[in-house]
Amino acid sequence: ISCDFVCEEWKACNGRLQTQTCTNPCTGETITHTAKCSMILGRAVFTKTWDTAVAGEELIFNIDEYNLYRIKLFLLTDLKNIGLSVYPLTLDSVPEGNQLENIYLAFRVEKLNFLNEQMEKAGIFFKVPVQWLKENNLKAEDLQLYRFRDGWSSVETNIFRVTDTEVYYNAITQGFSYFAVAKGSSGDNAKTGNKEEKILPVRDSKEDFKAKTLAESRQTKKKSSLSGITGAMVVQPMKFKKSSITLLLMTMIITITIAGHFFLKRQKGKNISSMIEQEMERQKSLQEKIDSASMQQDKEQNIGF
Numbered sequence: 001i002s003c004d005f006v007c008e009e010w011k012a013c014n015g016r017l018q019t020q021t022c023t024n025p026c027t028g029e030t031i032t033h034t035a036k037c038s039m040i041l042g043r044a045v046f047t048k049t050w051d052t053a054v055a056g057e058e059l060i061f062n063i064d065e066y067n068l069y070r071i072k073l074f075l076l077t078d079l080k081n082i083g084l085s086v087y088p089l090t091l092d093s094v095p096e097g098n099q100l101e102n103i104y105l106a107f108r109v110e111k112l113n114f115l116n117e118q119m120e121k122a123g124i125f126f127k128v129p130v131q132w133l134k135e136n137n138l139k140a141e142d143l144q145l146y147r148f149r150d151g152w153s154s155v156e157t158n159i160f161r162v163t164d165t166e167v168y169y170n171a172i173t174q175g176f177s178y179f180a181v182a183k184g185s186s187g188d189n190a191k192t193g194n195k196e197e198k199i200l201p202v203r204d205s206k207e208d209f210k211a212k213t214l215a216e217s218r219q220t221k222k223k224s225s226l227s228g229i230t231g232a233m234v235v236q237p238m239k240f241k242k243s244s245i246t247l248l249l250m251t252m253i254i255t256i257t258i259a260g261h262f263f264l265k266r267q268k269g270k271n272i273s274s275m276i277e278q279e280m281e282r283q284k285s286l287q288e289k290i291d292s293a294s295m296q297q298d299k300e301q302n303i304g305f
Contacts, residue, residue: 003026061073106178148179
């Protein structure tokens with residue numbers, strides 16, 4: 001069983017107003033809608049409710065068989081049992097104000113159990129046939145979403161997809177009321193964006209602006225600190241390189257000096273050894289001569305004996 005609210009037919013006008021009662025089949029809760037008689041086509045044909053809604057969470061209202069095909073709602077506070085109703089309008093029932101040209105679509109969005117002040121933002125998605133644009137000699141960017149608040153004012157509108165048959169738009173609003181898709185003035189043309197559904201950014205509040213400024217300041221200080229560290233790291237290797245070369249040269253000089261000392265000492269030792277060996281050879285030769293003479297003398301003595 002669907003828990004969406006089921007609405008009765010609008011009651012007869014009472015003065016300039018009509019009322020309508022909607023009931024939730026799951027909870028039995030009832031909601032009464034009130035609207036101006038001139039704005040009603042029969043009943044609220046598109047309604048969506050949520051039992052619970054969390055602040056910042058994306059609430060999606062998909063609408064079938066209507067060119068206003070999706071609404072995305074974001075709240076500032078947690079709420080329960082809220083909803084939205086969309087009322088399509090005929091062109092002759094659009095609120096009077098500054099004149100709009102080439103109106104393609106007009107509708108009213110009504111809030112159920114919450115206020116505009118409890119909204120963060122809402123994205124409104126709609127599509128327009130390419131054939132209709134051609135028939136009215138319009139370009140896709142000529143259209144704009146308008147909201148009625150003591151007169152019509154444009155809502156920033158973005159084109160995010162174009163096909164052979166339809167142009168897809170989205171726009172962002174911070175409140176609900178009457179809306180119309182119409183030709184914009186020279187400064188109100190729709191902007192061409194990426195080929196994806198996206199919610200346009202909401203202007204920063206004072207608190208958000210302060211927080212953003214503080215975060216950017218901290219980020220700048222962090223970058224400056226990192227820049228200083230990086231600079232030190234760049235300079236330091238150069239100093240280290242010079243000191244390494246100096247140390248290497250000193251080590252080489254000391255090594256050569258020590259090696260030379262030992263080399264000379266070794267050479268000197270070799271000269272002494274050579275002299276000793278020569279003296280020993282001379283002594284040996286002399287001893288051999290003495291021994292030879294002694295043996296000769298002994299032989300002579302033996303012969304004489």
